[in-house]
Amino acid sequence: MLAVAVLAAGKGTRMKSDLPKVLQPLAGATLVERVLASCKGLAPQRQILIVGHQADRVEQSLAHQHGLEFVLQQPQNGTGHAVQQLLEPLSDFQGDLLVLNGDVPLLRAETIANLLERHRSSGAAVTLLTARLADPTGYGRVFADDAAQVSAIVEHRDCSEAQRCNNLINAGIYCFNWRKLAEVLPQLSTNNDQGELYLTDTVAMLSPAMHLEVADADEINGINDRLQLSQCEAVIQERMRRHWMAEGVSFVDPASCTLSDGTRFGRDVVVEPQCHFRGDAVIGEGCRIGPGSLIDNSRIGDRVEIVYSVVRDAAVASDCAIGPFAQLRPGADLAEGCRVGNFVEIKKSSLAEGCKVNHLSYIGDAELGSGVNVGAGTITANYDGVNKHRTVIGAGSKTGANSVLVAPIELGEGVTVGAGSTLTKNVPAGALALGRAKQLVKENWQAPS
Template identity: 55%
Template sequence: MVAVAILAAGRGTRMKSSLPKVLHPLGGRSIVEQVLQSLQAISPTRCLVIVGYQVDQVKASLAKIDNVFPFEFVEQTEQLGTGHAVQQVIPYLENFTGDLLVLNGDVPLLRTETLQQLLQTHKEHQNAATILTAQLPNPQGYGRVFCDEGNIVQQIVEDRDCSAAQKQNCRINAGVYCYRWSDLADVLPRLQSNNNQKEYYLTDTVNFLNPVMAVDVEDYQEILGINDRQQLATAYSILQERVKSKWMAAGVTLIDPDSITIDDTVQIQPDVIIEPQTHLRGQTVIQSGCRIGPGSLVENSSLEENVSVLYSVITDSRVAANTRIGPYAHLRGHASVGAGCKIGNFVELKNSQLGDRTNVAHLSYLGDATLGTQVNVGAGTITANYDGVQKHPTKIGDRSKTGANSVLVAPLNIGNDVNIAAGSAVTEDVPDDCLVIGRARQVIKPGWRLKRRGQDLEGRDRGEKE
């Protein structure tokens, strides 16, 4: 059995933010959610998230995520070091007889395979503790790990407590530990705060446990922690390189990978082409044959086969197969577009549902509207859906057409096979098979011209002599 303790109680003062450090976004998830994601394949028996700063905010954020294993919150009211944090889980694991994996909530790049290797080594060697280490080219700021020839740990010294000679050692402590819980539970009450920071270090447990083994991670970037905005940006770059490499290996074409960003949460099928300056966010799913971009943003949306999106923004929406979006279209607020549609230049859809083979080609706004199949929306058509107090729906039946510059004043129900004349303001429901003309009759006044100031009715200057 494996239990996990995630240290997520710190404030993260160097982030210069009121948001707890572990909740800062990273590739479609918060930092601590990325840590939880690395545990999915391990499926721990217990998962304890140790919280402290802005405890209610952290709890509320994590309560919203869809996790395959349950986790519990453990409160650390005072932040007195990593050892003190793990001491808080003692009552929660009173009868636990397995191993405890300790992770940091601000180290989000660990691969599942690395954690599995750590657990396997721990069990095979029957270690009291096994710690993850790395050989860093620049180990400044990290605690140093000193081992014998068999990777048995002799000593761990925090960076701030290292002598000049000890700082020459490049093997660092990654802050990831696997313990035999029964041994650790005996040791935790014996920790002392005899150091410069007056904190209880979890690293001091190696002085009381035997054997303790180190496992070097192959890619040291996995253990990089996040303490400030620059390190957050570095972690994002590493995560992006991983994500884009994964999708290119899976048959996705990225025309200019350096200009493209893809969240870790996005799903893409083979034979998708992503053009430059395109950004895919959140719970987005893109099916085979789509061409996205250049210059597009797709967030929390679903695109079916062979959809093209050009210089457009799609958020919280669904687009069916063989539909063209853009250039310069905006779909938002749970818009749904049917198959074989065209949503063209400067068109905005908000909370609207369009049937198959419906076209909105230019300069239109459809809000809270439901359109049937084969509807053609003329340029400049808008649904006036807001009366200043609440929103109202518009419904347009199959095969109906709106002329240019039509205004449909909701609530409104327009039937099938209706034609609306250009420039009409439609305020009443319309039955099937109708021509609707909702505009003032044209009036022509021959010989009329605009009188300028200082002229009489015949257009002569008032001071002019006859």
Template identity: 55%
Template sequence: MVVVAILAAGRGTRMKSNLPKVLHSLGGKSLVERVIQSVEPLQPERQMVIVGYQAALVKTALVPIPDLEFVEQTVQLGTGHAIQQLLPHLEGYKGDLLVLNGDVPLLRSETIKHFLQIHQENQNAATVLTAKLPNPKGYGRVFCDDNNVLQQIVEDKDCTAPQRENQRINAGVYCFRWQDLEKILPHLQANNAQKEYYLTDAVTQVTPVMAVDVEDFQEIGGINDRLQLSGAYDILQARIKEKWMKAGVTLIDSASITIDEAVELEPDVIIEPQTHLRGNTVIKAGSRIGPGSLIENSLIGENVTVRYSVIDHSVVQNETQIGPYAHLRGHVEVGEKCRVGNFVELKNTKLGNGTKTAHLSYLGDTTTGTKVNIGAGTITANYDGVNKHKTIIGNNTKTGSNSVLVAPITLGNDVYVAAGSTITDNVPDNSLVIARQRQVIKEGWEMKKK
């Protein structure tokens, strides 16, 4: 049995923000969400988030995550004090307590699982996650015997010259046998300049205690300011990009590309420079995205091309071309073998297979049939100042340049709209519709004016 406690009570003053530190975003998820996500494979018996600064805001942000318990630390007096708040909530509990930090978001699930396994297999009273840093200056050193049994933790300022050669430091992640820890917690002392209660003091009062080195020291990096947040994002992006390139995705100039963790890519996808993939986006095999494109929470089919365009909450089916400089938003569905070209905006619109809207058009709240051709400059006037209205366009219909379709309106199948027309009434199948003033020429007008 294991209960997880996540320390998330601090303000994080170095972030220079009114937002609690643990709610700052990293790759589309808050720091604390990432920590919670990392323990999901463990299936813990309970997950307890210790909150303090703007506790209500943290609780609200985490409402979508089920089975969380919140414990308040009204005054922040150190890590030991935070865990003391669990005493009334874990009375009679006989399992292990895994302590994680809400501002350490890059710890992998595999690392935590291995750490917990070592703790339980060796029946340790406590286990400390450690890391060997290339430059451990400023960190307390952890000293172990040949079996990784902890002997002592020495603060950097107290280390002798030989002790400073030790690169192993405390990562601040612990697993305790709760029955041992709960006896010690009430007796922790704040004998330090900060007058705080530290969990490291509890580690030295139980036995046996082991250290487990993390394989990649970057996993244990905490976030205390915006610079560290940016560095963590770089690490996260490197992981994501490595994963997809190994899976058969081509990233051209990967340094200029960003990909959220929830994005799914299929083999033979090509991502061009300056392209950004956000949210729950799926891009299927053979598609080429970019350069200069943003796709968010959208599904892109096979062999689709998207250039210099923005696609948000939309679906684009196979073998369709998008862009350059197109904007799809608000639940657009584009069928197969379509073309959405230069400076076209689609909003809450469904295009049938083979439909083309090549340039300079706006279609809002519109549904088209198959093989429709939207002429340059065609717009649907879908808003009357109060309500939005639908436009329906049948199969094989063609609109001339600079047409205005005033919704609500329906154009039948095989309709031709003359260029420059403003259409206000429904048009039946197999029709030519012309709605414009007849051209008038007044010869010699300029001479008479003079």
């Protein structure tokens, strides 16, 4: 059996944020969500989050996590004190305890699985994750033999000059035999510089103690401030871009683009510089995105081109062209072969196959039939000051430049709207609609002096 405990009680003072440290965002997910996701494949029988600072807020943010238990650490008196809070909840538990940190979000799932496998195959009482750092200053040094059995962990301040030459450090990630750990937890002492209970101290009390050295030291990077948060963001972005390039996506300037965990690409997609993908952004095959575009929580079909545009909570079918400088707002739904051009905004509207809205237009709360051609400067006036109303334009209709359709209004199929018209009444199929004021020309007119 396996229980997972995530230490998430700290305040994170150096973040200088009203948000608890473990709720800081990283590539579209919080730090603690990333930690929990990394051990999901292990299918633990118990999953416990040890909370403290702003405990209610942390719990609320994770309410969607099925089966997650919360244990309060109050006050926060060190990592050993945190794990002591599990003595009662796990009083009847028989198995292994994996201890992770809520501010160490880059651990790969396979690394955690390897740690658990090493722990179980060796029969160790404790197995800790280690790493070799070019500059191990400040970290506790791990001393072990060639069989990976740990003989000692010495804190940096207590190391001799010779011991400080050892660059194998303790990453603070542990797998314990829970029953053996439970026996020694009450023996922890606050006799140290910080006056806290350290989980590290249990390693010397448990035998045998083993370690697993992680190949990529970036995996154990913790986050204490904004600089470290940005460094971890860079690492995870690089991982995601590498993954998708291996899957057949081309990034013209990879470092200028950012992704989220929910980003999905088909093959032969080309991503131009300065493009960003947020939420569940799903991009079909053969698309060209950018330069300078944002796709947020939207589904894009195949062979779509999006240039210098923003697409949020929208759906774009195959063979569409968007931009430059267009905005698809929530609820925009484009069928195949649509064209949305420069300085066009579409909100909560459906466009059937082959619609064209090429210039300087606003389409809101509208339904456009197939083949509709919207002239430059056309707007659907959907708001009466209190309520929003719908505009319906039948298939094959076209509007002239600078037309205003005052909703609620319905235009039948094949309607032509004259340029500069303001329409307030329904128009039957096949009609020409004009709604202009009579033009007046006063010759030889002089302005009042």
